[in-house]
Amino acid sequence: MSKEFTLALIQCAMQPEPEANREKARDLVLEAAKRGADLVCLPELFASPYFCKREDSEHFDLAETIPGPSLEIMSATAREAGVCLVVPIFERRGPGMYHNTAAILGPDGDTLGLYRKMHIPEDPGFHEKFYFTPGDLGFPVFDTPLGRVAVLICWDQWFPEAARMAALQGAELVLYPTAIGRLHGESEKEGLRQVDSWMTVQRGHAVANGLFVAAANRIGLEEPDGPGVAVHFFGNSFVADPRGEVLARASDEKEEILLAEVDTRRVDETRRIWPFLRDRRIDAYYPLLERYGK
Numbered sequence: 138m139s140k141e142f143t144l145a146l147i148q149c150a151m152q153p154e155p156e157a158n159r160e161k162a163r164d165l166v167l168e169a170a171k172r173g174a175d176l177v178c179l180p181e182l183f184a185s186p187y188f189c190k191r192e193d194s195e196h197f198d199l200a201e202t203i204p205g206p207s208l209e210i211m212s213a214t215a216r217e218a219g220v221c222l223v224v225p226i227f228e229r230r231g232p233g234m235y236h237n238t239a240a241i242l243g244p245d246g247d248t249l250g251l252y253r254k255m256h257i258p259e260d261p262g263f264h265e266k267f268y269f270t271p272g273d274l275g276f277p278v279f280d281t282p283l284g285r286v287a288v289l290i291c292w293d294q295w296f297p298e299a300a301r302m303a304a305l306q307g308a309e310l311v312l313y314p315t316a317i318g319r320l321h322g323e324s325e326k327e328g329l330r331q332v333d334s335w336m337t338v339q340r341g342h343a344v345a346n347g348l349f350v351a352a353a354n355r356i357g358l359e360e361p362d363g364p365g366v367a368v369h370f371f372g373n374s375f376v377a378d379p380r381g382e383v384l385a386r387a388s389d390e391k392e393e394i395l396l397a398e399v400d401t402r403r404v405d406e407t408r409r410i411w412p413f414l415r416d417r418r419i420d421a422y423y424p425l426l427e428r429y430g431k
Contacts, residue, residue, distance in 0.1 A: 181291050193363065297342060314353055357369075
């Protein structure tokens with residue numbers, strides 16, 4: 138297991154045609170590998186614009202089986218580039234059963250495992266409950282040639298329980314493929330507040346669990362293909378270390394391949410001086426299983 142490796146987050150805008158997005162992702166992953174990347178993470182639902190801006194049953198036609206078109210091209214890409222690769226897709230599991238899923242590929246192109254998004258939002262411009270069944274795989278951690286990696290997806294970012302479950306299973310890095318932004322019409326000042334909250338909560342997960350955290354977001358204004366609201370995806374993809382320090386951060390307006398060096402030895406070093414996992418009072422946490430206080 139490697140102790141040091143280069144992580145690449147792909148921050149980009151999406152085009153209307155899935156095949157164009159797959160080819161673009163392929164080119165960006167190959168370029169990231171040329172720049173030294175060992176592990177590459179694509180944004181959430183990378184093969185299409187963010188279709189959850191409104192409810193439309195025709196959008197289910199965008200879903201893919203596993204294996205399917207996105208995994209076919211990205212598996213070949215991982216193998217060609219010799220990288221581990223996180224591939225987020227709209228999964229068609231069966232008739233009427235769809236998930237927001239990420240596949241984790243090894244450098245030989247083989248699938249190491251799947252994560253299905255557990256927390257599903259329902260907000261203006263983010264109608265995910267219409268499309269996605271909540272995940273049923275729990276919060277798995279994947280053994281890769283680079284270390285133990287967990288993958289969570291977007292809305293999972295706001296839930297400390299998800300990051301903690303990953304840490305308790307030995308995760309050294311949590312990756313968050315993401316599609317997050319402000320509604321078109323909201324002020325830039327409000328957008329900055331949202332970015333600050335979004336980064337702060339994830340940096341908190343890094344500190345509380347003593348691990349690396351990284352989020353790969355999309356960018357650009359996406360109009361709905363019909364009635365609905367537009368969303369301005371705010372980029373700001375970033376990588377934070379186990380003390381919450383931001384090692385690398387992308388802009389809010391450009392497509393970028395964001396690179397950061399990850400040294401997993403820092404996980405143990407940090408937990409020695411901040412032994413939060415040691416001091417957990419698991420005997421007193423039973424109220425966490427309640428929806429709300431009685």
